[in-house]
Amino acid sequence: MNKGGHRLTTNNAIINKLFTQNMFKDLLNHRTPPALTQVAQQYIPSPEALSYGEILSQMYQFMSQTYRNEYFYQNTLLMKLLLGKHSIHTTTALTQVPIGNSIADFVLINGKAVVYEIKTELDTFNRLRGQLEDYYKAFDHVCVVTSESGFSKLKSELADTPVGIYVLNKQNRLSNKIKKDPIRDASSVNHRSLFSLLRKKEYESILFAYYGELPSATPVFYYDASYARFAEIPLDEAYVRVLNELKKRNRVEKDDISEIPDSLKSLAYFANISTKERLLLCEYLSQQFRG
Incomplete structure (x- = not known):
């Protein structure tokens, strides 16, 4: 060719x-x-x-x-996980999700949510630590998806962390032999990061369902008033409600x-x-x- x-x-x-x-x-x-x-x-x-x-x-x-650039990895994740392993009716994928100072490449939400940070053969790992720290502020399962050579570089660095590592092998399959499964870690999840994930209609849906009303505030103070009420919801419950709202996106x-x-x-x-x-x-x- x-x-x-x-x-x-x-x-x-x-x-x-x-x-x-x-x-x-x-x-x-x-x-x-x-x-x-x-x-x-x-x-x-x-x-x-x-x-x-x-x-x-x-x-x-x-x-x-x-x-194999980032699009190739992302498209492979969508086909292998969302369309291959899960159901499009019960699972939602998101991409380019801003979290702190980072942007999550791929997030898959069904019973739980997993962030997949893509590191292709063309990428470096210079910013990886900061990215992972950001992701754990909003989600409790995080993986790095990389090549076989990337796995060799990362396996010792991430050995004592909850971060998973999945490998896109040379046959363009997600390897079952070379991987490290993610471990749940919700210790850094916080209300502010969760709230930042949401669009207005989504946080209004959560607040109305929980309180039976929306905040009474002028437009300039409405966002802050909404966050203040959201922050009063117990964190575990707020997390589940946020995932339920995010799952409603991308209904294809x-x-x-x-x-x-x-x-x-x-x-x-x-x-x-x-x-x-x-x-x-x-x-x-x-x-x-x-x-």
């Missing part, structure tokens, strides 16, 4: 622009994403003979063997996500794709590439 011997090294920035929400929006609106055109011309022999969907699938396969129908090509499943899920959008997308992906 790679028509030039060194193209991957010089054009990985283009590949990183390929599987993004901006690209996905273009596809939904039947616009050819500029990144797709660039990649097709540089990596695909005779792209005009293929459909848009075939080009994306070929590029995704290429990435699986040569350039199974048929809508199952019809999407594997290479785009994560983008479709986190865009909350509708049935109409799925039909439009599949129609466009079947069209012949026009450059």
Whole structure:
């Protein structure tokens, strides 16, 4: 597929622009994403003979063997865990969740919540300690997902911690042989971090369910008044209620996500794709590439 011997090294920035929400929006609106055109011309022999969907699938396969970036890891987690191990009707995945000074790559919520911090072969571990500390302020199970070489570096560093380590092996499977399961640790979970996860309608739902009323405050003081009432809820109960609210996000129908090509499943899920959008997308992906 790679028509030039060194193209991957010089054009990985283009590949990183390929599987993004901006690209996905273009596809939904039947616009050819500029990144797709660039990649097709540089990596695909005779792209005009293929459909848009075939080009994306070929590029995704290429990435699986040569350039496993953060999107590839995230998409694999979604397919292996949410769609493979759990049920889309009882489990919710979130991405890019701000927690303290960090942003959680992937959070899976069913009976419990697990944060998955992705560290690909392309990443360093320089900020990992601070990220893990932030995540434990809002969630009680945390994992690092990394490569086999990453596991070798992390296993001693995280040996005496509750942090789990999962490995995406060279066969692009989450290894059952090379891993460290996470241990529950709620010692750092606090009301402020939990409240910061919530949107207005979500914390209002919690407060109304618990107190039977919402705070009486002017708009400028409403957020602080709401937090003050939230902070009075026992922490264990507040945690469960927050997870229940977060689980209501990303309600995607199974048929809508199952019809999407594997290479785009994560983008479709986190865009909350509708049935109409799925039909439009599949129609466009079947069209012949026009450059």
